[in-house]
Every structure is written in C-alpha cells, then in structure tokens.
Amino acid sequence: MTPPPDASDSSPDRAPDAIPGGGARPGRWSDLDRPPLNASGLRRALVRDGSLWTSLDVVPSTGSTNSDLAGRAEGLTEGAVLVAEEQTSGRGRLDRAWSAPARSGLFLSVYLEPGDGVPVERWGWLPLLTGVAVATALSRAAGVDTALKWPNDLLVTVDGEERKAGGILAERAGRGVVVGIGLNVSLRAEELPVSRAGSLLLAGAATVDRDPLLRAVLRSLEQWYGDWRGAGGDPAGSRLQEAYAAGCSTLGRMVRAELPGGHALTGEAVAVDGDGRLVLGTADGVQQPVGAGDIVHLRPQA
Template sequence: MPATPPPDAAALTADLVGAGSPWTSVTVLAATGSTNEDLSAAARRGAADGTILMTDNQTAGRGRLDRAWTTPPGVSVATSVLLRPVGVPVERWPWLSLMTGLGLVDGLRVATGLPVGLKWPNDVLVADRKLCGLLAERVETPTGPAVILGFGINVSMDRDELPVDTATSLRLEGAQVDKTALMSEVLRALAAAYSLWREAPDQLAVRYAERCVTIGRHVRVQLTDAEITGTAVGIDPAGGLRVETPEGVRTFSAGDVVHLRRVPDQIKDR
C-alpha cells in the first residue's frame, strides 16, 4: 500500500496544546529508530511534561519483553508521550499502561467508527486482531521519575506488511483515515483518560472494564514457568487480571494472555 502523508506537527500543536491540556509540544520526525528511546533521552535532559514525539517511519521499535516492532515507512504511526505525574502515588503508576490503552480505544472509536476493544492489559484489537500495542517505561531524571508512554498504530498496511499474522490495520478493517486527524482524536482521548487517572481513578477502572474484551473470555495466561487456564472475571484495584480457575480466583499482574474459545472436546486459540 502506498504511504500516506505523515502527521502535521503544526496542525496537531494548534489542536492539542493549550490551556487545560496536558500536552505542551508536538514534534513529528521524518524518521527515527525509536520514539521511546528518543524521548527517554530527552526526558533525562529535562524535556517538559507533556512532550509528544511521533513519526510514521520508525526503524527500530520494540514492544513488551523487548520484542521488535518494525513496519514499512509511511504505513503506521509511532508516538511517545512524556508525563511527569507529580503528586500521584507511585502505587497507581501501573495503571498508566492500562490508561493508555483506554485512551487509544476511545480515540480510535471516534476517529474510525470501528468496534475497537482492549485485550488485557493494553493490546488494542478489532475482531481479535491486534491493531496497535503500547509500551510504558519509567525513566529516572534529574528532577524525579517520569514515564514514557509509547504506542504504534497500524494505519494503512496491506496484509503482507503486517508484523505478525494475527495483526490488522485500519485500512484492512475498512477505515481510511488522515494521520493528522487520527492522532488528534487519539491524543485528545488519551488526555481525557489521563485526567481520570489523576482525579477519578475509580471511574477510570470502570471505563477500562467496559472496553476490556478479555473479561468474560476463556483465557490462557502464559507465565515464565507455567500456563494457567480459566475465565477472566474482572480487573483488581491494582490493574491485575482476575481469572477464575479450578483452584479458585487468581490475580495476575503480568503475563501474556491468549483468548480461547471452546469447541467440543478441546480448546482452540482464537
């Protein structure tokens, strides 16, 4: 698929930066290795709270567990935001990752009309295919700890350009979007989710659960030394996944989750 024009930094700045917004600047790079690494370095040099960095040509991206995330130029958007959440207890920081997933889902629903949902903890899905993922990283800086929230959205990839065969793109799901308009809606929704995280964490948890398609599903939780199968029944106050197993309800704060579907005499992945 031919690349589409990159996001417009000036238009995004005019739309997103201002009174009442957590965003303070928007920079769009023609290309870079990793927006997360670039912004982490900038944070350690004193970059401001609310700095946004994005590109539609990221050459060395990575996801959870240091997995590589690469795409052809011009067919996706990689974005990282810097937050310095002064005054919020560190015990609530694990929710930042889930909060980002909520913002992505809300923004994508508005921008595309697609029935987007969340697989715990923060994979964004359409019909069980991954549309985007994210990575939250704590960074120690001279003025205190900060967090980098990085996410990549598959915009206009063809099937043979997808990083894995279980992924999808907005174009493949029937949504033709302008990258500037898309990122404006996503970052506006992320700002709203961040406000809930800071001021109304209980409401954030309710909205996350409403959009989490893992709840109610039969799942397999893959840990480093075990696999646990059961039914996802909810999210605990710390953001962990509660799974009903034959031994009782267990809560997982980490692990790869696979959605399963039951068929006669066996369980198949979905």
C-alpha cells in the same frame, strides 16, 4: 535529541522525485496514499495554553520513540510528544519487535508525570488508561470498534476475526513515565507482518488520515489522564476501571497465562482488579490475580 527536519515542511502538492527514464525515486512522497503528518498543524491544534501537551515533534525516522524520550526524560516537561513517521527498532512488551512501513501508522510516545497527587502504586494503570483513550478516540474519529486485550494490545475485527492492530508500552523514566503507542493505520493485507495482525484500513475505518486520528488520540488521552489524575489515580473514582472492563475482550474468556520459568496458570478471566491486574478464576475455585509484569504470554485456552 535535535529532531531531524520536520516531515511536513514540503508542500502536499509536490510530486515524487523524478528519475531518468520515468518513474519515481523511492522517498517520503513515493506513496501518495500515505502523506506525511502536518506537524505545524498538529502543534497549533494541540499545544496551547492550559493543554496537557507542551511540545510536539515529528521526525521522519527513529529507532524507538520510547527510547528517545526516555533518554531525554531529565530535561523534559510533562506533556512532551514525539511522533515518528517510521520506527526502525520499535519495541513492545519484553522487547518484542514492532515494525511497519513508513507512514503506515501512528508511532508515538508521550511523557507524563503523575506526580505526588497519584501514588506510585497506581501508575501501573497508565497503559490501561492509554488503551481506553485510544479505543475511545478511534470509535469517534474512525468509526472502528477497538477492543482491549489485557494488558496492552489494541484489537480490531477483520473478516469476523479479532486481530492485533496496535500496542502500548509504558516505561518509567526520570520523574515520570514514557508511554508509547503503536497503531497500524493503512497497512494492506500483503504488508501485514503476520497473518493475525490487522489495521484500521482492513477493519473498514471511515478514515485513515493520520492527522485527525492523532489529534483524536491525544485529546482523548488528555481527557482520561486528567480525570484519573484528578481522582488521585483512583481507577474506580475516575471510572477508568469500569471503562476498561467494558472494552476488554479478555474478560469472560478462558485464558492461559504463561509465567516465567515455564509455569502457567489457566482459568477464566473474570475481572480487572483495582491494581490493574487480571483476575483468573481457576478450576479449583480460586481467584488468582496476575500482573502484567508477571506474565510472558497470555493466550486463549480452548
């Protein structure tokens, strides 16, 4: 895919396009609180010798960054990053829709090749690893406590309530995996798609400047991925399993795992095992692991 013109090519001092009679024509500068990403600055900071990140493209709009990278996977080098200012057909697990106003969040995908050094059966840790990396980055860069809802949701606290502010989607592609991240950054209350959603802005973030947030996320992901890969994908040896458990708000709660075919399993979430599965302690004393691919929904159980 040939990326459209870079969204950062214009000067940040440019005013919105004028229209006859006053006002501004809707466009990429119509919301000055949401400037476009500085793609050239991001490349200078992140794409360098010895870095995991080998390319970084920013496009004004696309259907899905995951679909775009997956479609090009055979010709990609590990470490390719694609960022969109707007996604028109963003997807979550089970093809659930993800939408947000242009430039209101971080919408990106990265291409990773764990390779022969990491057994394929451990690749399922990649979405959990990404969750840990994003939560670590947001704590440092935005001062926001981000909790992880197993298997792929990012939660922030708004008015004393945990709300979903982001999600992660990993898909096999070519020789590796495309990992997508969607994160609500500057969404205002009236822009939330549903009342239970949240954003960094509503969670009281110290900054909603997406450039430093994106740099922090990709640097954190590079560090966690490097440690995990260096340990042969061992979640215990890389301390990934420990970090995920520490940040996972699902653990210690009663949950209902809704399974295909209308079946369900209820119990206390007691652990995340070495395969990244959630272990439920059921009422009859059995500890039952469930994988992310086995469930349709995971809901709190009173």
